[in-house]
Amino acid sequence: MKTIKLYIDTSVIGGYFDQEFEEETKALFKKIEQNEYCIVLSDLTERELLGAPENVKMLLKNLYITPEVVSMTTEVDDLAKEYLQEKVVGETSKDDCLHIALATINKIDILVSWNFKHIVNIKRIRGYNAINIKNGYSVLEIRSPKDLIDYET
Numbered sequence: 001m002k003t004i005k006l007y008i009d010t011s012v013i014g015g016y017f018d019q020e021f022e023e024e025t026k027a028l029f030k031k032i033e034q035n036e037y038c039i040v041l042s043d044l045t046e047r048e049l050l051g052a053p054e055n056v057k058m059l060l061k062n063l064y065i066t067p068e069v070v071s072m073t074t075e076v077d078d079l080a081k082e083y084l085q086e087k088v089v090g091e092t093s094k095d096d097c098l099h100i101a102l103a104t105i106n107k108i109d110i111l112v113s114w115n116f117k118h119i120v121n122i123k124r125i126r127g128y129n130a131i132n133i134k135n136g137y138s139v140l141e142i143r144s145p146k147d148l149i150d151y152e153t
Contacts, residue, residue, distance in 0.1 A: 003038045004110065005068070005102035009096075010048040012145060014056050021114050027113070028148040032065060037148070039067045042102045044095065044110035045051045070106045072098070076144045079105060079135065088127030100128050103140055110141045112148065 005097040005137045015021035016029065032039055041060075046069070049057055060067060080097035083089065089095060096118040113119040119140055 003035065005040050006020045006032075006037045006148070007040045007042070007070075007106070007108040007111045008045075009099045009100070009111070009115065009119070010045055010052070010112045012112050013045075013049065013059055014052065015114045015145065016059055017055055021145070024145045024149055025114075028145040029063060029065075031149065033063060039065060040103075040106065040108055041067045041069050042099070043069065043071045044098050045103065048095070055128065068153075070102055070108075072102070075106070076101045076105050079131070080139075082106070082131055082135070083128060086127065086131055088124055088131065089118050091122050100140065100142075103136050104128075108140070110143055112143055112145055114144060116144070 012025060012028070015025035018025075028037075031037055058064070076098060079101035080094065083097040083100065084091055084094060096115060099113070099121065100111065104107075118124060125140075125142045128142070132138065132140060
């Protein structure tokens with residue numbers, strides 16, 4: 001069985017230490033450590049983490065997780081610009097659009113975020129995916145960590 005690839009944005013990494021999000025985020029990282037999911041980061045995520053508190057920066061190293069890393073390309077930048085031109089989100093959300101484009105172009109199974117305003121939002125998801133389909137890309141599944149953990153156990 002193929003391991004599901006998760007693109008996690010910076011909000012998920014920071015959520016590990018945030019009282020509001022830590023329970024679900026830690027449960028997700030436990031599944032990642034158990035190889036239920038493979039995580040993918042981007043050079044954008046790495047750049048965003050530069051300004052984060054030390055514990056957030058060290059999280060992935062401390063959990064012994066070796067993520068796959070994808071990089072910015074002209075194709076990623078062009079797709080992100082189209083999300084903005086089509087007003088899926090406003091101009092101030094360029095980095096959010098870059099995360100979506102990175103996950104889309106790299107054929108990631110699920111993008112995971114705690115950003116409910118600009119990413120994990122049905123109106124936004126439909127907008128991103130309409131543009132993805134128009135450009136010949138696959139639909140990107142976008143979820144919060146809550147959607148990826150088991151509540152029965």
